[in-house]
Amino acid sequence: MAQKTISIFYSELRGKKVQEKRFLKVAFVFAVLSLFIFSYEHYSLNLGSNSRDKYPSAAVSYLKKERIKGEIFSDYGWGGYLIWKMPEKKVFIDGRMPSWRWNAPSSESDYAFHDFSEISKGDYKKYFEKYNIRYVLWPRDETKDPRLFSINISFFKKENRPSLIERLEQDSWEKVYEDQAAVIYRK
Structure with a gap:
């Protein structure tokens, strides 16, 4: 035409x-x-880079070596990778989940993407307690601009609340690992 x-x-x-x-x-x-x-x-989109640049392979190796107790909260884009590399752990969210709605048991969410969004906007503590989350695996690039996570989830409406990483640090979560791709915080 x-x-x-x-x-x-x-x-x-x-x-x-x-x-x-x-x-x-x-x-x-x-x-x-x-x-x-x-x-x-x-x-x-980093189409030419290899998976080591995109995924937290070394951080996952660290988590496996440490034999962590509790669950992991991670970036939305890393959920599928964690399912593959750490099948013994429950993944909070992965790329397939935004449309999932179901009658979940009380220990799980009816709508995981909603909970994921709420963690970015408000008090993460009730969700982390509910799901026994003791580790946060997060992209290192997003920790450079701590408001980036909130901006992304809020559809680019900048908010004056602390980012997830800032809140973790304020609440004395310990940074236990950092490399080129990822950081890990532990409660």
Whole structure:
């Protein structure tokens, strides 16, 4: 459809040199901008990097070595990785869960994504107590800007409340591990 429209428009311009040159310049600028946007998106998604850059492999090795007691709260994007690498642990949330709603037992959530969002916006303590969460495995990049987690969950509405990491540190959670990809806090 777009190709047909462009060809009709271009055929009307033939013979009109000034308009034809202007059209070609605009088309060139559009093509360059499209290439730039595509390249930026490709780069920002880290499509060329390996899984060690994206997932907390060393942090998970640390958790396995420590034989931790209690459950782990982690980043939304790492849930599937934790299911794969630590099947003995319950995962709070993974990428499949936003649409899950069911009549869960009292020890679980009817709607995990809601609880995940609430942890980012309010008091995490009641949820961590309910689910026996004693460790937080979090992306190191998001600890550099402590409000990033709250901003992401709140659909980019900046809020003046502390981030999850700030709250953990205020409540004397101990940072027990840090590497290039992740940090781990323990209660």
